[in-house]
Amino acid sequence: xxxxxxxxxxxxxxxxxxxxxxxxxxxxxxxxxxxxxxxxxxxxxxxxxxxxxxxxxxxxxxxxxxxxxxxxxxxxxxxxxxxxxxxxxxxxxxxxxxxxxxxxxxxxxxxxxxxxxxxxxxxxxxxxxxxxxxxxxxxxxxxxxxxxxxxxxxx
Numbered sequence: 001x002x003x004x005x006x007x008x009x010x011x012x013x014x015x016x017x018x019x020x021x022x023x024x025x026x027x028x029x030x031x032x033x034x035x036x037x038x039x040x041x042x043x044x045x046x047x048x049x050x051x052x053x054x055x056x057x058x059x060x061x062x063x064x065x066x067x068x069x070x071x072x073x074x075x076x077x078x079x080x081x082x083x084x085x086x087x088x089x090x091x092x093x094x095x096x097x098x099x100x101x102x103x104x105x106x107x108x109x110x111x112x113x114x115x116x117x118x119x120x121x122x123x124x125x126x127x128x129x130x131x132x133x134x135x136x137x138x139x140x141x142x143x144x145x146x147x148x149x150x151x152x153x154x155x
Contacts, residue, residue: 003027003055010066011109015091016091016098016127017058020050024111027055030149034117036112045139045153067091067114069098077106077126084110084145090120097121099133099143111148 007025009018017023020076021080022033031050036043072089083104090097097118101110123134131143132154140154 007055008109011100011102011107011112013072014069016112016114017055017065017112018062018091018096018116020114020117021114022111023055027111028051029055032115032149032151034115035125045062046099046112047152049149052077055155067093067096070123072120073124075124075126084126085129086124086126087094088121088124091116095119099124099131099141099148101145101148101154103133113143113148113151 002141004025004027007027017030018035022027023029027090032050032053033050035046035048060142069091070089071087074085074087076084076085085102085107087100088098091114095117097120098112098114099121100112101109102108119131119137121135125132129145131145133141141151142154143151
């Protein structure tokens with residue numbers, strides 16, 4: 001089965017591979033790690049680039065490593081030549097969260113970010129070329145729509 005088709009079918013089944021990072025419609029995965037540290041008494045989260053892999057490689061080692069995902073919020077943007085629909089929500093286990101971007105016309109998944117310890121994302125807005133999402137701990141995450149691997153925790 002072609003990877004792109006497999007990615008789209010998993011999205012329609014509301015499933016995502018358990019990973020920390022961004023999966024693109026091609027099956028390419030950019031792996032990210034969440035790091036927490038204390039600065040002047042306040043805890044902050046940083047996202048570090050770990051490396052790249054593919055869905056095929058991930059599933060070769062862990063074929064049953066999938067999470068069911070539930071959408072908690074969505075928004076549509078009409079800016080640009082191709083309107084987008086953005087989703088955010090939770091995975092199967094308490095601390096999991098996801099953000100996804102699809103073409104609005106046919107809900108073709110462009111990319112999905114999934115994190116095992118982000119906490120569920122409950123709110124999403126589009127500001128210019130960025131998606132801002134808020135998790136249930138009121139942390140604000142920024143995802144550049146065209147380069148989601150440059151995501152960061154804003155607050």
